[in-house]
Amino acid sequence: METRAGDPGAFAHFDLSRVDSPSFVVDAARLRQNLSILADVRDRAGIKLLSALKAFSMWSTAPIIGEYLDGVCTSGLWEARLASEFYDGEIATYCAAYKPEDLDEILRLSDHVIFNSPQQIVRCSAIIEAARARGESFDIGLRINPLHPEGEVPRYDPCAPHSRLGFPIDQLSEEHMELVDGIHMHTLCEQDFEPLARTWDVAFDYLEPFFGAIKWINLGGGHHITRADYQRDELVQFLIDMKDDTGAEIYLEPGEAVALDAGILVGTVLDTGWNGMPVAITDISATCHMPDVIEAPYRPALLGELPQVDTEIDEGAGGAVRLGGPSCLAGDVIGDYRFAQGPQVGQRFAFLDQAHYSMVKTTTFNGVPLPSIWLWDSDSDALECIKRFGYEDFRDRLS
Numbered sequence: 001m002e003t004r005a006g007d008p009g010a011f012a013h014f015d016l017s018r019v020d021s022p023s024f025v026v027d028a029a030r031l032r033q034n035l036s037i038l039a040d041v042r043d044r045a046g047i048k049l050l051s052a053l054k055a056f057s058m059w060s061t062a063p064i065i066g067e068y069l070d071g072v073c074t075s076g077l078w079e080a081r082l083a084s085e086f087y088d089g090e091i092a093t094y095c096a097a098y099k100p101e102d103l104d105e106i107l108r109l110s111d112h113v114i115f116n117s118p119q120q121i122v123r124c125s126a127i128i129e130a131a132r133a134r135g136e137s138f139d140i141g142l143r144i145n146p147l148h149p150e151g152e153v154p155r156y157d158p159c160a161p162h163s164r165l166g167f168p169i170d171q172l173s174e175e176h177m178e179l180v181d182g183i184h185m186h187t188l189c190e191q192d193f194e195p196l197a198r199t200w201d202v203a204f205d206y207l208e209p210f211f212g213a214i215k216w217i218n219l220g221g222g223h224h225i226t227r228a229d230y231q232r233d234e235l236v237q238f239l240i241d242m243k244d245d246t247g248a249e250i251y252l253e254p255g256e257a258v259a260l261d262a263g264i265l266v267g268t269v270l271d272t273g274w275n276g277m278p279v280a281i282t283d284i285s286a287t288c289h290m291p292d293v294i295e296a297p298y299r300p301a302l303l304g305e306l307p308q309v310d311t312e313i314d315e316g317a318g319g320a321v322r323l324g325g326p327s328c329l330a331g332d333v334i335g336d337y338r339f340a341q342g343p344q345v346g347q348r349f350a351f352l353d354q355a356h357y358s359m360v361k362t363t364t365f366n367g368v369p370l371p372s373i374w375l376w377d378s379d380s381d382a383l384e385c386i387k388r389f390g391y392e393d394f395r396d397r398l399s
Contacts, residue, residue, distance in 0.1 A: 006300075006352045007261045007352070008261075008303055009030055009261055010029065011378075014264075014350075014376065014378075016266050016348035016349070017348060019372065019385075020388070021267055021268040022265060022266060022289065022369075023266045023371050023372040023373070023374055024355070024358065024371050025263060025266060025350075025374045026263040026373075026374070027262050027263065028061065028064060028375055028376065028379075029379040031061060031065075032064060032067075032068075033226075034226040034257065035067070035068035035069065037225065038225060038254060039068040039069065041235060041236055042069075042252075045235070045239035045243075045250070046239075047239050047243070047250040048070040048090070048250070048251045048252075049070055049253075050071045050089075050090065050252070051072045051087075052221045052253045052255030052258070053072050053073065053074050053075070053082065054360065055221070055256050055356040056258050056360065057082060057360055058359065058373065059087070061375070062086040066089060069089065071087065071088070071089030071090030071092070071111070072089070072090075072092075073092040073093070073094065073221075074092070074094075075093070076093070077102040080093050080110055083109070084109045090111045090112070092110065092112035092251070093109070093110040093112065093113050093114065094115075094184060094186075095116070096164060097120065098115070098120065098124065100127060103124055103128075104130075104131060107128065107131040107138055108131065110138055111137075111138055112138065112140075112181075112218070113140055113141065114182075114184045115141065115143070116143050117142075117167050118176040121140060121180070122179070128140065139181035140180050140181055141181060141182040141216075142184065143165065143167065143186065144172060144184070145158065145165060145166030145167060145168050146159060146199050146202050146206075147159060148199050148202040150187060150188060150191065150195035151187075151191075153189075153296060156189040157187075158186055158187050159187050166184075170206065172207075174209075174210075177210050177214075181215040181216065182215050182218060182248070183216075184218040185199070185217070185218065186218075186221060186253070187199050187220065188221070189222045192231060193223075193231040193232075193234050193235045196219065196223065197238060207246070211245065211246045212246075212247045214246060214247075214248045215248060215249065216249040216250070217248045217249075217251070219252050219253075220252075220253050221254050221255045221257075222256075223252060223257060224256070225252075225254055225257045226254075226257040227257075259355035260353065263354050264303065264352055264353075264354055265284060265290065265354035266349075267283050267348070267349055267351070268282060268283050268347070268349075269282055269342075269344065269347045270283055271345060272321075272345060277319070277320065277336075278319065278322065279321070280323050280343050281324055281326060282326070283325075284323075284325055284334065285326060285327050285365075285368045286324070286325055287325065288325065288332075288362060288363050288365050289325075289358065289368075289370075289371055290334070290354065290358050291361050291362075293334055293335070299335040300335070300352065300354065301353065302349060302350070302351055303350040303352055305337050305338060305339070306339065308320070319338065320336040320337065321336065321338070321339060321343060329365075329366070334351075359371070364397065369389060369390075372385060372387060372388045372389065373386045
């Protein structure tokens with residue numbers, strides 16, 4: 001999977017020795033820049049915009065997010081609790097399947113509760129009715145699958161064949177629509193405007209009979225809105241037209257776009273060697289700290305790396321060096337990179353665009369320590385350590 005992120009921005013001038021290693025460092029100024037872009041799209045289009053906690057749930061930045069967006073979307077009970085504790089605005093919760101024992105609290109915490117199938121709504125109807133009888137106010141939504149794959153990688157495409165995510169739109173009936181207030185449709189992953197437009201063209205004919213009765217339509221996330229070359233003007237006009245056509249309130253749920261290029265992961269070279277090419281062991285683990293590197297897979301951009309060239313590997317001439325982690329997993333390899341010099345044992349380095357889908361997915365497999373979390377403001381140069389993790393964090397998740 002190829003990523004088009006990796007703009008160093010102010011991190012090009014950040015002294016990596018100011019933080020411990022490994023560490024995530026998030027730039028509050030870049031976060032505000034992204035949020036300002038999102039708020040501008042929201043205001044011009046007259047929609048609502050929620051931040052997806054599944055991508056970026058660094059709750060110490062919740063006050064910043066609350067200055068710009070309308071709330072957050074969550075993926076289950078624990079994220080809904082986090083949202084209610086730290087974030088302002090609306091809470092929209094979607095889960096592929098709810099446990100009945102969790103649903104009562106989710107209904108209490110959320111403004112929108114979105115189900116994956118009509119049959120689960122029916123099975124949970126007694127819980128829903130009891131919550132409303134207690135005076136709790138919430139909307140019920142249904143996630144649909146437009147059956148129109150646009151993803152580059154099937155495992156990240158909710159519309160891939162035989163997907164479990166969303167109710168197939170060709171099965172949608174008037175009886176199903178009577179159960180819900182709104183429709184949810186999340187189909188993209190790090191994509192431009194055109195895939196959204198093509199997907200809506202497919203969904204339009206199925207949903208048109210219900211226009212006027214649908215209270216809201218949530219287009220989910222995966223929209224790379226804050227990337228410099230995203231077609232924001234086209235998106236705004238599309239959203240305006242959608243509102244006019246459907247009579248519904250429109251929501252977007254960006255996750256990656258909130259924190260795009262707003263964070264780095266700082267590491268240190270621990271050892272070097274040669275095995276047919278230069279190899280370096282670092283304190284950053286792909287499997288523990290950046291699992292999408294293996295799952296997608298993708299190659300994260302390295303701060304200050306030289307361009308990749310097709311030359312004979314030569315350690316002394318800036319040839320490619322294979323960077324890997326400290327775990328025992330043979331596949332704990334991050335990628336091949338060219339350094340201006342080295343790398344040398346003790347040298348600091350940083351991977352770019354690591355604020356989203358990284359710290360939310362870290363593990364302590366093999367006893368590998370979790371990176372610390374730092375908040376930097378590139379406008380003021382203020383730097384704060386938000387969280388350090390220790391042995392107890394590893395020990396206490398086991399038994």
